[in-house]
Amino acid sequence: MPAAFFRVATSAAVLLVPLIAQAWGAAGHRLVADIAYQSLPTSTRTKVDSLLGVDPGATLPSISTWADDVRSPSTAAWHYVNFARGSGCHFDEGTNCPGGQCVVGAIENQLEILASSRPASERFKALKWVVHLVADAHQPLHAGFADDKGGNLLQVRAFGRGSNLHAVWDGGMIKNWPGGLGALREHLMEAGDAPQxxxxxxxxxxxxxxxxxxxxxxxxxxxxxxxxxxxxxxxMASRLRIAADRLARVLQDALP
Known part of the structure; x- marks a missing residue:
């Protein structure tokens, strides 16, 4: 990476960009969904399109932020998982995801619904959850440490203003990618398929x-x-691309 890779981020215009902690942020989720959709084989894409037809005009990118829009106390824990610092990052269901109330349990549960023979409306809702949560699982601070709430409690100075580390990873680095979102998308597409x-x-x-x-x-x-x-x-970009490829993989498995 060039030494001045993000120098553009210090321009006066970018100082106005807000840093809001919300998963990958809308831009990141749409990128993951867009690239995943482009990676789907025709047979799976047809089945995805059929479910999207429940809401005429919906696309995989357009539904990718729905889960944040409907976030509630009962589903807030579905977006992340907490580890104890120094735990070696070993996932234990009983410790890290009691009752399935974490991003891992939510993904597994929603994939079961998506792959089932339930009504299309229920499977469409599961699709919206899966598209969003697979991306969340690949944001490092959505699998961070409980003691600082995944970086939300770590105040930092970023892009000329106060923020927190979680917000920087959610959207700050994405929004300030040199050349904008189009350049980031091109970079992700040129990266080629990650191992599915x-x-x-x-x-x-x-x-x-x-x-x-x-x-x-x-x-x-x-x-x-x-x-x-x-x-x-x-x-950061690598996690977006890997999330997209794994999303494509789980959709193929759930909609064979």
Whole structure:
């Protein structure tokens, strides 16, 4: 990555960009859904389109943020999983996801509904959950540490204003990608297909947790510097691409 990869992010215009903690942010979720849809074989895409027909005009990207729009106390825990710092990022259902109330349990439950013979309206709702939550599981701070609420409690200085580390990863680095969202999408498409492995969702969150465990993941002095953005820009993009490919994989498996 060039040394000045994110220098554009310090321009006066970018200082006005708000940093809002909301999963990957709308832009990230739409990117994941868009690339996943483009990766689907025709047979699976036809079945996805059939379910999208429950809401005329809906697309995979357009439904990707629905789960944030309807977030409630009963579903808030579905968007993340907490690990204890120093736990080695080992997922234990009883400890990390009691009663299935975490992103792993929610993905598994909604995939069961999607693959079932239930009415199309119920399966469409499950599709909306799956598209969103698969992306959430690949954001490192949605599988972060309970003691700082996945970076939400870590105040930082980023892009000329106060923010928190979770918000920087959710949307700050995406919105400030050099050249904009179009350039980021092109970068993700050029990255080629990531291995569509058969790892279960619990392994996805362990991967995310291990990224958040790197000592340099937490910015020195709580400043999001050019060095930090250069170091973590491509890993952030990689998680988006891997999320897209795994989303395509689970949709193929659920809609064979």
């Amino acid at each position: 492995d058969a790892l279960p969702p619990r392994r996805w969150v362990e991967e995310s947790c291990r990224i958040a465990s790197y000592s340099e993941f937490y910015p020195e002095g709580r400043f999001i510097t050019e060095h930090y953005l250069n170091r973590w820009g491509r890993p």
